Amino acid sequence: MHEVGIIESALEVIRREARTHQATRVTRVVMRIGAISGVDVDALRFGFEACTPGSIAEGAEFEIESIPARAHCKDCATDFTIESGFIFQCPHCGAFSGDVRSGKELELTRLEFATDTSPSDHVR
Numbered sequence: 382m383h384e385v386g387i388i389e390s391a392l393e394v395i396r397r398e399a400r401t402h403q404a405t406r407v408t409r410v411v412m413r414i415g416a417i418s419g420v421d422v423d424a425l426r427f428g429f430e431a432c433t434p435g436s437i438a439e440g441a442e443f444e445i446e447s448i449p450a451r452a453h454c455k456d457c458a459t460d461f462t463i464e465s466g467f468i469f470q471c472p473h474c475g476a477f478s479g480d481v482r483s484g485k486e487l488e489l490t491r492l493e494f495a496t497d498t499s500p501s502d503h504v505r
């Protein structure tokens with residue numbers, strides 16, 4: 382599954398960042414996913430649940446920021462929202478545009494760490 386690969390590479394970054402911050406746990410992971418990035422958000426959540434047990438991100442809150450897809454029309458200089466698909470038609474003048482300005486995001490945007498002495502630890 383494509384999404385598991387995304388989580389695995391995210392985990393590599395998370396491990397590296399955690400070492401840099403001398404963190405013992407990761408409490409929160411935020412990813413930014415564009416509407417036309419080709420990523421299935423449910424599969425991504427599933428991948429996170431499947432890949433994190435035993436890792437530093439075990440039990441971390443996983444949050445996804447969805448970014449709407451926007452394209453720019455050169456003919457009338459309007460930015461418009463793309464619902465889906467690969468051919469984008471300007472709703473203003475009807476011209477087709479391949480000038481996508483946002484919606485392809487696939488990035489790790491925020492990480493929150495904790496140390497063993499964190500008072501906000503949950504009792505298990």
Ligand SMILES: [Zn+2]
Nearest residue numbers: 454457471474
């Ligand atoms: Zn237009």
